[in-house]
Amino acid sequence: MPILALQDVSKDYLSDGQRVQALHGLSLNVERGEMVALVGRSGCGKSTLLNLAGAMDFPTTGSVLLDGVSTSSLKDEELTRLRREKVGFIFQSFQLLHTLTVFENVELPLLLAGKTNVREAACERLAWVELEGLGERYPHQLSGGQMQRAAIARALIHSPIIVLADEPTGNLDTTTGNVILELLLRLTHEKNIATVVATHSLEAAALADTVVRLRDGRIEEITRR
Ligand SMILES: Nc1ncnc2c1ncn2[C@@H]1O[C@H](COP(=O)(O)OP(=O)(O)O)[C@@H](O)[C@H]1O
Ligand SMILES: [Mg+2]
Numbered sequence: 001m002p003i004l005a006l007q008d009v010s011k012d013y014l015s016d017g018q019r020v021q022a023l024h025g026l027s028l029n030v031e032r033g034e035m036v037a038l039v040g041r042s043g044c045g046k047s048t049l050l051n052l053a054g055a056m057d058f059p060t061t062g063s064v065l066l067d068g069v070s071t072s073s074l075k076d077e078e079l080t081r082l083r084r085e086k087v088g089f090i091f092q093s094f095q096l097l098h099t100l101t102v103f104e105n106v107e108l109p110l111l112l113a114g115k116t117n118v119r120e121a122a123c124e125r126l127a128w129v130e131l132e133g134l135g136e137r138y139p140h141q142l143s144g145g146q147m148q149r150a151a152i153a154r155a156l157i158h159s160p161i162i163v164l165a166d167e168p169t170g171n172l173d174t175t176t177g178n179v180i181l182e183l184l185l186r187l188t189h190e191k192n193i194a195t196v197v198a199t200h201s202l203e204a205a206a207l208a209d210t211v212v213r214l215r216d217g218r219i220e221e222i223t224r225r
Helices: 046-053 076-086 102-112 119-128 144-156 174-190
Strands: 004-015 018-030 035-039 061-066 087-091 162-166 194-198 210-215 218-224
Touching (some): 004 046, 018 061, 046 061, 046 162, 087 144, 102 119, 102 144, 144 174
Parallel strands (some): 087 162
16 A cells, blocks of 8 residues: 555645646555655645645645545544644745754654654764764754754654655755755665655656656646666
8 A cells, every 4th residue: 555645636725716736636656665755846836745745735626645544534633633643844945943952852742743752763863863972062063964963853753754855955055955865765765654745856756766747736747767
C-alpha cells in the first residue's frame, strides 16, 4: 500500500468570488523509501498538492489517502494526531524559532505532543543531518544550509512516515541546495520514509527517485529512475 495516494484529485479555490482550479483530476502514489520531486513553474499547483498531502487542506473532489486513510473522513482531533504523528514538514524559510536553541527547535514537536526526555532523540536526529555538537547554538549562529539541516532534524524528530518539503532549497545557493536534497534522498532511503519535494530546480529534481512535472494543475510527465 502506498504511503500517499492521490486519487483523481481536484482542488478549487474561491478567490474574490472567482473559482480558481488549482489541480485537475490528478492521481499519484508515493511509496515508502521513495523521494518524489514536484517540478513546474510557479502557480502550477505544487504547494496545493503538498497541502493536500499533509492534510492541511482537502480535495474538492477525489481522495487523498495517507497511510490508507482518506484525509476528508477524519475529525479535527484525528487530523491533528495524523499531522503530529505521521507527517514532517520542511519549508523554504526554515521556520526555526530564533529565541530557541537548535536542540529546543528540534525537540519542540515532541514537547508540544506532551513527551519528556527528548534530548536523546534530538541528538540522534542532529547526527542524522550531521549537526552533532551544534545543539546549543541559536539559529542565527548557523549557515543557511545548517539551518535547513536543523529544520530537517525537527521534521524527522517524531519518525514521520511522510516528509513534505516546499521549495526547501529556495533560500540556498545551488551547491548547498543540492547537498540538502542529497541528504533528504539519503534519509528517505535509509529511514524508509516517503518524501515529496517541490522544487524549481530541474537539476535538483533529477536527484529524486521520481520526478513529477506539473503544468496548470495537471501531471504532464512522470519520470522514474
Ligand atoms: N489560498 C488560495 N486562494 C486562491 N487561489 C489559490 C490559493 N492558493 C493557491 N491558489 C492558486 O492555485 C494555483 C496553484 O497555486 P500553488 O499551489 O501555490 O502553485 P505553486 O506552489 O506551484 O506555485 C495558482 O493559480 C494560485 O494562484
Ligand atoms: Mg508553491
